[in-house]
Amino acid sequence: MAWDFETDPAFQAELDWMAQFVRDEVEPLEHVLGSPWNIHDPRFAQLVRPLQRQVKERRLWACHLGPELGGAGYGQVKLGLMNEILGRALFAPIVFGAHAPDSGNCEILAAYGTPEQKRRFLEPLLANEVVSCFAMTEPQGGADPKVFTSRAVRDGDGWMIDGQKWFASNARYAAFYIVMAVTDPAVSPYRGMSMFVVPADTPGIEIIRNVGVADDPEATHAYLDFRRVRVGADCMLGAPGEAFAIAQVRLGGGRVHHAMRVVGQAQKALDALCERALSRSTQGSLLADKQMVQEKIADAWIQLEQFRLLVMRTAWRIDKYHDYQKVRKDIAAVKASMPKVLHDIASSALQVHGSIGVSNEMPFVGMIVRAYQMGLADGPTEVHKVTLARQLLRDYAPSDALFPAYHRPTAAAAAAVRFGTEPS
Numbered sequence: 428m429a430w431d432f433e434t435d436p437a438f439q440a441e442l443d444w445m446a447q448f449v450r451d452e453v454e455p456l457e458h459v460l461g462s463p464w465n466i467h468d469p470r471f472a473q474l475v476r477p478l479q480r481q482v483k484e485r486r487l488w489a490c491h492l493g494p495e496l497g498g499a500g501y502g503q504v505k506l507g508l509m510n511e512i513l514g515r516a517l518f519a520p521i522v523f524g525a526h527a528p529d530s531g532n533c534e535i536l537a538a539y540g541t542p543e544q545k546r547r548f549l550e551p552l553l554a555n556e557v558v559s560c561f562a563m564t565e566p567q568g569g570a571d572p573k574v575f576t577s578r579a580v581r582d583g584d585g586w587m588i589d590g591q592k593w594f595a596s597n598a599r600y601a602a603f604y605i606v607m608a609v610t611d612p613a614v615s616p617y618r619g620m621s622m623f624v625v626p627a628d629t630p631g632i633e634i635i636r637n638v639g640v641a642d643d644p645e646a647t648h649a650y651l652d653f654r655r656v657r658v659g660a661d662c663m664l665g666a667p668g669e670a671f672a673i674a675q676v677r678l679g680g681g682r683v684h685h686a687m688r689v690v691g692q693a694q695k696a697l698d699a700l701c702e703r704a705l706s707r708s709t710q711g712s713l714l715a716d717k718q719m720v721q722e723k724i725a726d727a728w729i730q731l732e733q734f735r736l737l738v739m740r741t742a743w744r745i746d747k748y749h750d751y752q753k754v755r756k757d758i759a760a761v762k763a764s765m766p767k768v769l770h771d772i773a774s775s776a777l778q779v780h781g782s783i784g785v786s787n788e789m790p791f792v793g794m795i796v797r798a799y800q801m802g803l804a805d806g807p808t809e810v811h812k813v814t815l816a817r818q819l820l821r822d823y824a825p826s827d828a829l830f831p832a833y834h835r836p837t838a839a840a841a842a843a844v845r846f847g848t849e850p851s
């Protein structure tokens with residue numbers, strides 16, 4: 428009997444330290460600095476580096492990685508609890524060396540990189556001496572790999588890359604890009620795309636423009652052009668045709684880590700909702716006494732706890748199986764539900780705050796926009812719901828009790844034929 432929802436006291440002490448450190452030292456940074464990925468801003472050295480040193484001294488740096496890479500090698504359950512705290516502040520992930528997309532890029536460089544790629548790209552990335560970018564999406568679509576046209580063709584002993592990439596986050600600050608390109612157009616993109624680690628200063632790469640989200644003053648998502656970009660054979664990450672298999676490793680972990688941080692953001696919105704309800708009076712009583720406000724608080728808590736349990740169970744299953752394929756269904760469910768959880772709870776907090784709720788002095792509009800981002804980045808919600816439904820249908824076992832026997836062969840055949848193994 429192994430159901431257990433407790434945190435061991437020694438780890439809880441670390442979490443308590445993190446929570447106070449993030450609240451006191453890290454949360455204020457977002458009011459004075461621009462993008463967390465702009466490590467070139469001189470103020471980053473002044474304000475962020477000393478905090479990173481404290482985190483390293485406390486051995487809480489890059490905890491998603493194993494000790495061989497300088498992390499604590501915590502499993503996903505511990506990471507879940509940590510990420511809930513990091514989710515409360517924009518700069519917390521970079522202060523703890525756990526920021527996307529670098530965290531995922533580190534994971535694939537560690538898993539698939541050659542010793543030379545690890546020395547050249549992984550080591551400085553792990554130390555946050557540089558930041559990186561992941562360039563997969565193309566202007567003609569991100570949700571359907573079959574429309575990807577960026578090509579890499581053999582050129583002497585290396586490769587020549589041509590094509591365009593869209594919404595490549597943080598390209599403007601990145602020292603290198605991990606780029607997906609078609610190397611074998613004769614087969615499905617799931618087997619015909621390869622991954623390349625391309626230094627940002629390679630001739631032929633142009634940032635056509637940087638795109639911002641909503642009214643973000645710092646436009647950080649790049650529209651990139653690759654024109655006759657020549658890279659050596661040593662720039663391929665993994666084997667030819669392996670890009671999608673590698674991307675799944677990266678995206679599987681990344682999606683869950685986003686969800687863990689969304690728990691923290693939604694909890695912050697719920698905290699604000701409770702504080703407002705307990706501190707604002709109208710028509711002779713506190714907002715906390717109004718039943719429609721109470722309903723918002725109750726709904727927010729229920730929604731958040733349900734989501735948190737799903738996230739933590741998924742984390743537990745990743746730790747148990749160490750195989751993202753085995754938890755694809757769970758990750759898809761987490762990914763599909765997170766935008767709505769954040770959207771709904773932030774919206775209730777916004778509403779109960781009245782005019783200041785929509786103002787730029789409160790975080791709720793930003794959270795709602797982030798909820799939409801969560802429903803797009805790493806794949807749209809619809810695609811993840813399709814993945815989830817297909818897995819459920821494929822694994823469906825007809826029940827003797829419910830259905831007549833003559834349905835069973837038909838259902839089993841339909842599941843086998845329709846719901847194959849294509850990744851999403």
Ligand SMILES: Cc1cc2nc3c(=O)[nH]c(=O)nc-3n(C[C@H](O)[C@H](O)[C@H](O)COP(=O)(O)OP(=O)(O)OC[C@H]3O[C@@H](n4cnc5c(N)ncnc54)[C@H](O)[C@@H]3O)c2cc1C
Nearest residue numbers: 561562563564568569570594596800803804805806807809
């Ligand atoms: C904040 C942010 C950061 C990002 N960072 C990166 C990055 O660093 N690198 C990178 O490569 N990409 C990045 N992306 C791109 C992201 O992966 C794509 O936005 C996503 O895959 C969707 O692609 P698209 O925008 O081209 O939308 P489309 O593919 O055009 O889809 C548009 C809409 O169509 C609907 N739709 C699509 N497919 C289906 C379907 N099968 N069933 C039903 N409806 C469907 C959905 O509503 C979807 O939102 C980022 C996106 C955002 C918002």
